[in-house]
Amino acid sequence: xxxxxxxxxxxxxxxxxxxxxxxxxxxxxxxxxxxxxxxxxxxxxxxxxxxxxxxxxxxxxxxxxxxxxxxxxxxxxxxxxxxxxxxxxxxxxxxxxxxxxxxxxxxxxxxxxxxxxxxxxxxxxxxxxxxxxxxxxxxxxxxxxxxxxxxxxxxxxxxxxxxxxxxxxxxxxxxxxxxxxxxxxxxxxxxxxxxxxxxxxxxxxxxxxxxxxxxxxxxxxxxxxxxxxxxxxxxxxxxxxxxxxxxxxxxxxxxxxxxxxxxxxxxxxxxxxxxxxxxxxxxxxxxxxxxxxxxxxxxxxxxxxxxxxxxxxxxxx
Numbered sequence: 572x573x574x575x576x577x578x579x580x581x582x583x584x585x586x587x588x589x590x591x592x593x594x595x596x597x598x599x600x601x602x603x604x605x606x607x608x609x610x611x612x613x614x615x616x617x618x619x620x621x622x623x624x625x626x627x628x629x630x631x632x633x634x635x636x637x638x639x640x641x642x643x644x645x646x647x648x649x650x651x652x653x654x655x656x657x658x659x660x661x662x663x664x665x666x667x668x669x670x671x672x673x674x675x676x677x678x679x680x681x682x683x684x685x686x687x688x689x690x691x692x693x694x695x696x697x698x699x700x701x702x703x704x705x706x707x708x709x710x711x712x713x714x715x716x717x718x719x720x721x722x723x724x725x726x727x728x729x730x731x732x733x734x735x736x737x738x739x740x741x742x743x744x745x746x747x748x749x750x751x752x753x754x755x756x757x758x759x760x761x762x763x764x765x766x767x768x769x770x771x772x773x774x775x776x777x778x779x780x781x782x783x784x785x786x787x788x789x790x791x792x793x794x795x796x797x798x799x800x801x802x803x804x805x806x807x808x809x810x811x812x813x814x815x816x817x818x819x820x821x822x823x824x825x826x827x828x829x830x831x832x833x834x835x836x837x838x839x840x841x842x843x844x845x846x847x848x849x850x851x852x853x854x855x856x857x858x859x860x861x862x863x864x865x866x867x868x869x870x871x872x873x874x875x876x877x878x879x880x881x882x883x884x885x886x887x888x
């Protein structure tokens with residue numbers, strides 16, 4: 572009897588494993604390089620990109636993770652429990668491949684180029700996840716990661732929850748009658764501000780919060796001078812918390828350029844957690860809501876009604 576039970580258990584486990592392998596063998600992912608990547612095994616996955624790691628945990632797939640990068644700050648258990656392969660733009664090929672991964676999920680923009688070239692030529696499937704800063708891009712990111720991991724149903728669940736949060740955010744945003752002009756400042760370098768233009772996470776999160784990017788004449792990040800700051804007429808400066816390197820309010824108010832804008836006059840300076848604000852992961856709608864009520868205190872009552880669907884959704888199984 573014991574032998575029969577043991578044999579039956581082994582047979583069941585083997586059948587499940589074979590079914591999983593067969594399912595994985597049929598997965599093809601069209602990634603950011605406009606290539607089709609065949610995924611045959613996702614049991615040992617390396618995640619490069621905080622949003623990807625956050626999505627994987629939200630899908631209940633942390634047991635498949637064998638390594639994460641330093642931007643994987645949420646949930647805190649990621650960096651606490653998983654090997655660290657370094658900063659997403661300074662990845663070591665040896666550090667990644669040394670973990671014997673069966674799949675590498677990397678956010679678009681990961682690097683350096685030499686490392687990505689080595690990873691592409693390795694025998695490990697590399698899926699480059701598109702980074703499009705929009706509501707649609709966020710949903711597609713979740714679906715692509717879920718598909719690559721063979722859990723399309725869970726990804727649909729998570730996408731629906733995030734979509735519901737974005738719908739709540741749109742309703743809140745519709746109450747804004749006079750958009751505030753916001754300038755996102757990454758840093759001050761020798762007295763010159765590095766600020767975000769269009770096609771950046773900062774630009775999109777500002778718009779999601781119902782505000783206007785004060786910088787509208789270029790894409791990406793750029794260092795600008797005092798005259799450009801004054802001409803942009805920012806009403807609020809937004810930045811991210813970076814530990815000891817965090818930008819300080821007093822430095823902004825005392826800056827020659829910002830001193831001539833409403834930012835200094837109104838003492839309007841906001842900082843938020845970097846991954847939460849700019850990560851474009853499952854919590855993005857909540858981050859935009861938090862920013863919105865900071866920008867428009869009158870919306871606090873309406874904003875307080877925001878209840879994230881993520882807390883009620885169970886997309887982990």
